[in-house]
Amino acid sequence: MDAILFLLFAAIAVACGINLVVQTHPISSALSLIGVMASLAVLYLLLGAEFMAAAQMIVYAGAIMVLFVFTIMLLNAGAEQRKGKSIIAKVLGVPALIAFLGLVSFLIQSLLPRSEEVKFGAFTGGTAQAIGKKLFTEYLLPFEVTSVLILVAILGAVVLARKEI
Amino acid sequence: MNLLNLVLALPLAGFLVTLVLPKNNANVIRLFALILSLAVFVLSLGLAAPFHETGNGNWFVTDVPWIQSPEIRYHVGLDGLSLWLVLLSTLLTPVSILVSWKYIDRRVKEFYAFLLLLEFGLIGVFVAWDLFLFYVFWEVSLVPMYFLIGVWGHERRIYAAVKFFLYTMAGSVLMLAAIIFLYNKAGTFDYVNLVDLLQRGRLVLTSQEQLLLFLAFFVAFAIKVPLFPLHTWLPDAHVEAPTAGSIMLAAVMLKMGCYGLVRFCLPMFPQAAHRCQSWIVILAIIGIIYGALVAMVQPNMKKLVAYSSVSHLGFVVLGVFSFTQNGLDGAVYQMLNHGISTGALFMLVGYLYERTHSLEIKDYGGVSTPAPLLATVFLITMLASIGLPTLNNFVGEYLVLQGSAAVNFNWTIAAAVGVILSACYMLWLYQRVFVGETNKSLSHHHPFLDMNGRELAAALPLVVLMVWMGVYTKTFLPMVSAANQRIIEQSKTGVETLVETQGGKRIAELRELVHGR
Amino acid sequence: MPTSVPLNWYLILSAILFGLGIAGFVFRRNIITVFMSIELMLNAVNLSFISFSYQLRHVDGHIFSFFVMVVAAAEAAVGLAIILTVFKNRATLAIDDVSSMKN
């Protein structure tokens, strides 16, 4: 059962990934990115990371992708004009990509040959409660620092996007 | 504030004050620089006093901590070896200032400031007993010479200045690495402690380590000497440098390299020095003959004298690496003689340049008719430089050859050929410039004048010294040979420890070589 | 059909997604798409974090990917603001026109 789920959602993720790369219009690649994120959320669940799955859907897919879509809409960015990419890039591009991915996967396979089976429910450590405990004890400092980071990012965004520059 | 610190500090003070002086009237600056350098010279004469009573030992020693974290001390002192080199630099600075009275007309202030800074650097190099301090002064003396060549030089001055700088820098960087390595191993920069540790075997360097350290120091000094393959910067630097620059470069700066060889290479790395003796001596002999032969065919006067310096300093290296008392005494004495005679030669070539603005020999001819005094002074200087007895170079050359004969007579035969060649190219130069009909082109600028009072005043002390050092060496040599005696002891005792690091046969051969017949 | 999947498949998936991210980052011409492929790469990294934390059975991996998410958010905000200003000044989104850094 787990395998089917994994294969299904892995396939969806890869398909959306390719679609993101191939599509000309940014809006469609944005949507395909949302697809990838959703499938990843499911995989997180498979790996027992409920909080992360939720966070993924809410923060990533919900907030950041909305921001992307909002920007694309705001800029009314049209599809990329195909400025005559050099033929080699087109011809060589795809096979090179496949070769590269194959090489990487072979590499991982050879590096970690006998990894354990992933069963749903084998590791239920990823609950919000466990993460919360760890977050506010061991990782308190990074937590505070990231809050500052977020603040800075907000200020930056506001300053940058001002009218009269 | 003992005398040595005063003699060292005054040029630095002079440098700073000159920079502050008003830029417009040059004479005030020239006068100030001259008076200051004369004062320094007179004071430095006082340095020789204790040596005349006792004959050797270290005097005017000040040993004050300077920097704490890497334990660097301001350890300054004077012994027989460095005494006369200090006096050489304090003597030649006023002479160079006098020589460039009219020669330098633009940016006068900076010129004299750099000259005084150069003097400060040079004196520092010869008196520094702390390796780090020595390295600092080594670099300090490099900078003003770079500007002297680069700013006031002739056409290709930038190329020459950069080449000079990079050559010396490459060498001195190696030396710095060696100094730091030594510091890590011994924990001190102080030369006296280092030699003491090495001698008593408390600090034992493996023979491979010692060889590398020796080579690092040796390359830095060989570039400065300049030894045969590393000499190509000298002719360019000389041709492009102004007269004062040439005098200081030839007379004193080349001695920094030779001084370094005697002071650092021999006592600190005796085994390595003995192992490298043969190929270094061969390089020196090649330098002697090669320098002389190439000097013979130079069309440019300054290049000729520059190559003659390569030849003369080949003698010094031969003397140093013969490891005999005679050879070392001769080498150090030859350093002083070469300073005087080549300094005077460059001064006179500078006078000729001032009159005709050309250094090519073919533009000259029959100068002795319009300028007999210049011709006679040049004759005396030339004779001194080719080693005529009763003049100064002869004693040095004789002792060097004598020292090398004690070790290996073939070296002496080869090196003595250099004495013949030096006569050839010098006489040929004198022939083409001074004898025969007067060349018309000499006086088409303005009439070819003879030496005036100022020029003679600059030349006279050197001529007197040439005769004095040649005839009565008792005022100069005893301190030098006392200092050398100690260095020979240090370089000899060191060889005992070499004994067990190498195979049987080699031991007998080395012991026999060192203790001589 | 095997009932469960070995862990390194997850890693392979993450690598593939990462590769796709790089492809998009390198070949695409539109800044926003490039930006999105970077997000994709970050997601791929998150996946590998979580799969490793599954293997090690402790939650540090999750926290770390949580922080990655936070950073990605901050980065997205600032990045999009920059894209806005670029668009306002240059009126183009193609990467190649934005090369004033040429020496």
Next chain:
Amino acid sequence: MQHLWLIPLLPLAGFLINGLIGKRLPNFPVSVIAVASVALSFGWVLKTLSALGPLETAHVEHYYTWFQSGTLNVGVDLAVDRLTAVMLLVVTGVGLLIHIYAIGYMAHEGGYYRFFSYMNLFMFFMLTLVLGANFLLMFVGWEGVGLCSYLLIGFYTLKKSAGDAAKKAFIVNRIGDFGFSLAMFLVVVNFGSLDFQKVFDAVRPMPVEQSAGLLTAIALLFFVGATGKSAQVPLYVWLPDAMEGPTPVSALIHAATMVTAGVYMTARASVIFERSPMAMDVVAVVGVVTAAMAATIGITQFDIKKVFAYSTVSQLGYMFIACGAGAFSAGIYHLVTHAFFKALLFLGAGSVIHALGGEQDLRHMGGLMKKIPITFGVLACAWLAISGVPGFSGFYSKDEILMAAHHSSPWIYWVGVVTAGMTAFYVSRAMFLCFFGSYRGHHHPHESPFVMWGPLGVLAVLSVIGGWCFNVPHYLAPMFPLAEGAHDETLVYISVAFGLGGIALAFLMYVVSPGIPDVIANALGPIYRLVYHKYLVDELYGAVIVSPLVNGSRALLWRFMDAGLIDGIVNGTATMSRTVGGVLRLFQSGSIRSYAAWVTVGCVVLLMVLGVMAGGVQ
């Protein structure tokens, strides 16, 4: 304490006075200072020798240590023994006469003060050479006289040939000094000191070396120095060219004193030479070869000074034959008599040239007997002396040498006798061409003033009575034991016969029928031309040594090695660093996509490396 230092210091004082303030003084005071200093020095020599009496052993005076380094201690010490006494008398005596003669000869030449200051400087160095008590002080004088001969040969600064001749003389001398200094190094290395006393005491007990050993090496190297200074076969080329200098210079330096320094040194170091038979043979052979060759060249020359120059080279060869044969006292004896009649010959020639207003070519002279009788009378004495006519000084000393030569190796005797004949021939030829027959010149000759023929007269007297009056071998007996051998009368008659034969032949050819010399010259053709052009030795040296050295070092050493190779490497590193910089610059293209591409390529390479390593680890 005889204050020997006064002898050399007086001429030095003369040099300093004339050198510094001579320019402003008129001629007369300059000459007074110069001659007075030499005369005082001569007087002091006489006083010292009379005070020291028989001089059985050397009288040494130490003044100060010149330099001291380790065990080697070289002091400024002067010493007088019988050999030095003889040399002192010759140097100061003949020197004084030549100085007086020079007053007249140089009267109307420019640079009067410069000439006399150099002459005094020469006297100082020659006296130091003779008086020196160690090899190094002798070397000081040795190089010093070389310097003065350079200055005086090149006295006429405007004449380029004079300058070149001076340079040639100095360099050839320097080659000789090269040998001398090498010998000194060997002496110090093996005997630890340079003082004559110490070295000779160390050498005396040493056995006579059968094969080439240490002493032979030292002796031969000393002899190289002697050939350089006394113009023997390999290094004689500078002496004929030295005639460019004024005639008093030729007389003083290139006849009487400097060139004899080599013979004096060989006699001084006789202890070493006697213990190496090989070296003695080399000395004798070089002597005889030089004598013969120089005599043949002398026959063909037309310049009167060149004839006498080659005669000097030849006579020096005789002295070295004597030294080679072991009869050092005979060599010194001939040195003394030679100083008299050769100085007289040169000064006489000078007086002839002076009379003819600078004419030196024998072909433009003739019939001067009537015009300048005094000069002729005086020269006649020298002519008979050098030809070995019995009763004159030359006869005594030359026969001593020939006896000794016969005693050691007969073939040298026979070559010597033939050369004696040739000597008589070429001197007579010069005399007949100059004084007999009709006047071929276009000047109107006038007799020289008293100041010139005065010294000539004294020298003439010395040339005549010098032989039996100064019995030098007898005086030097304690130093050089006389060879007992039978004084074979027949040998003397043979040599006298050759001498007179030479004169008669010359008389026949140049007075009776002047046409014959040209006939013989054409008959001999190429041989004559070869000998006339001095066996082309100068050209040979030029081609074999000088030009390859000069051109070789210009093309090979300077252009290729220095400028090409070493500078090439240095500049090469500079240009290489610039090109590498240029390539790297292209990376900063500004386009984000190229950066991205390079980042990816970097990752790929990294991955591959990891893969390889991982593969390896497996």
